[in-house]
Amino acid sequence: MSPFSSSRSAIALFALLVAPAAMPATAATPSSNAISTAAILHPINVIKRADLDFGYVGAGTGAGTVVIDPETDATTSTGGALLLGGTPHSAAFVGAAGSSSVVNIKIPKQPVTLTRVGGTQTMTVSKFTLQGLDKRFVAKQVAFDFRVGATLNVGANQVEGLYTGSFDVTVQYP
Structure with missing residues (x-):
């Protein structure tokens, strides 16, 4: 039953809307909250900043794909996969080196299985892509960011x- 289906509910709602107007006006002290963050990195390290998120996806009668481009975070779909919203985005990582060096970033070459929470159904994530080059020159004591997309x-x-699952990203330091 809808909360507005009886006259009793409608009257209660009206009373709630009128009651605040009868209260005396008081001066307000506006305030706002902000979040402060910091990532602590030890040289020769990498940490995850954001998970790979495909957003809300509808499944049709035919198979399909959802692709996230790590360069732009653009999300596209094909076949029976429909984009339904959410905030899809690539995975984000940050690393740091103790000395100037070349680092090698390795992403999965094989598909990774996602399993439905509370069930046994699965999907796969494949064709992992890296933002930028997999070999990068890193200056001493400078952090570097990179993103990973997939299908x-x-x-x-x-x-x-x-559906959830995990994948490994490895940064090799010389």
Whole structure:
């Protein structure tokens, strides 16, 4: 039953809307909150800043894909996969080197399986892509950022739910 389906509920709602108007006006002291963050890096290290998120995806009667480009975070879909919103974005990482050197960034070459939370259904993530080059010159005591995108492979009539999994990113320092 809707909260507005009876006259009693409608009257209670009206009373709630009128009551604040009868209160005396008081001076307000505006305030605002801000979040402060810092990433502590030890030389020869890498940390995750954001997970790979494909957003909300609808599954049609045919299989399809969702692709996230790590250069732009642009998200596209093909076939029976429909983009339904959310905030899709690539995974983000930051690393640091203790001395000037060349680092090698390694992303998965094989598909990774995502499993539905509370179930056994799966999907795969494949074709991982790296923002920029996999070999980079890193200056001494300077942090470097990079992002990783991929392709989500959605099955025909994929069971709805939240699917999760993990993948490894490795940074090799000389």
